[in-house]
Amino acid sequence: MKTTSLFIVLILSSSWAASADEQDHFLHCLSQTCHNYSSISNVVYTPSNSSYTSILESSIRNTRFLSESTPKPQVIITPDHETQIPPVILCAKQSGLEIRTRSGGHDMEGLSYVSQVPFAIVDLVNLSQVTVDVDEKTAWIGAGASTGVVYYRIAEKSPTLAFPGSICTWVGVGGHYSRGGYGALLRKYGLAADNVIDMRIVNVNGNILDRESMGEDLFWAIRGGGGASFGVITAWKVQLVDVPETVTVFSITRSVEEQNGAELWQRWQYVAPQADKDLFVGVIVFRVNTTVLVNFFSVYQGGADILVSYMQEIFPELGLVREDCTEMSWIQSTLFSNQMPIDQLDAVLNRTQPGLRQLKAKSDYVQTPLPLNVIEDMVSMLREPEADETNYYMVPYGGIMEEISEFETPFPHRAGALYQLAGLTYWQDSEAADTDRY
Secondary structure, eight states, rough: HHHHHHEEEEEEEHHHHHHHHHHHHHHHHHHHTTTTHHHTTTTTOTTSSSSHHHHHHHTTTOOOGGSSSSSSEEEOOOSSSSSGGGHHHHHHHHHEEEEEEEOOOOOSOOOTTTTTEEEEEEETTOOOOOOETTTTTTTEETTTHHHHHHHHHHHOOOOEOOOOOOOTTBBBBHHHHHHTOOOHHHHHHHHGGGGEEEEEEEEEOOOOOOOOOHHHHHHHHHHHHGGGTTTTEEEEEOOOEESOOOOOEEEEETTTTTTTTTHHHHHHHHHHHGGGGTTTEEEEEETTTEEEEEEEEEEHHHHSHHHHHHHHHHHHHGGOOOGEEEOOOOHHHHHHHTTTTTTTTGGGGGGOSSSSEEEEEEEESSSSSOOOHHHHHHHHHHHHHGTTTTTHHHHEEGGGGTTTTTTTOOOOOOOOOEEEEEEEEEEEEGGGGTTTTT
């Protein structure tokens, strides 16, 4: 036993020494490589820095990765300008540190801030400027911006322009734009990546490139293949899209036990993917105490009267009436979708996601409607003790997603995908010992 313990101590000591060497090598390289080291030294944080922990944890959205056993970066860099990034990349290569890039948003699996090898984080939170050109209907968006900031800056300039980003406003644009992110405008305008028209990236050699200088192959790969696979993206140029001055929203919940929730869910599969492009109707299934509830939430690009008439035609079983609907601006609909007061527009600027817990999520793409008996089995699973804080989240495809080739970007889930089905389960930090069970 003593021999084993000594062996473990020697391994840990060796690991700590190696980590210190890599860190020292990186910092020394940075001091020699940067033309103005004092400007970048203020945005470099090591574990000995008092701000290190708060900066590391500021963008962690899954508390599973707040444990002491989670690997931590040797260095965190929060650049103020893209010109500070090339020396970071070159010095990371020289010192043997892997680079993880994060934009401060919705990373459920910790891929942007956890690695099993010695690593550094380039945190782009300070590169968050959004510049909107109403005449050209375009915007340059810093890779560290949140989706809510993008929506707010667009709404400041025009009530009839928008961008097909995420439903959740605290999602960071970096991973969202480069990995097939979607929102309530999905069926009319496609993915966020489908509306990217240019970008700036620092490649592995420290060169700063735009679309013209990087070439079309790399530009293709980044829009769905994961930007951090190819370099550090610092900014995105996007094509803004037209929305009406008035959109209509509704949120209707039906119980499985008393209001035919399972049957409505099953019927939804045949309706939502085939509906008009202007209509987005998603579904969330969850449990409250012993009751399983099915929530239908919608954003329609038009007025309430037209929506009610159309829903009574294609989905009369839901029983939508005018009183269920609320007309508002598009920016207000993003607040509604996040259960925020629609009269507090600046709430979308908040980057802090409420109610952080440990979680696990898994997505699939449904190509054939699930039969009712399968849905009933899924409902039964929600009644298991471990499913106390579990939900199914469904996003309809169809619309323009049917028209875009699966080869247009690296994101292949286009024609034939009826909807995305995600399962999410949450548990409290106090239940960490039961992680495997969840």
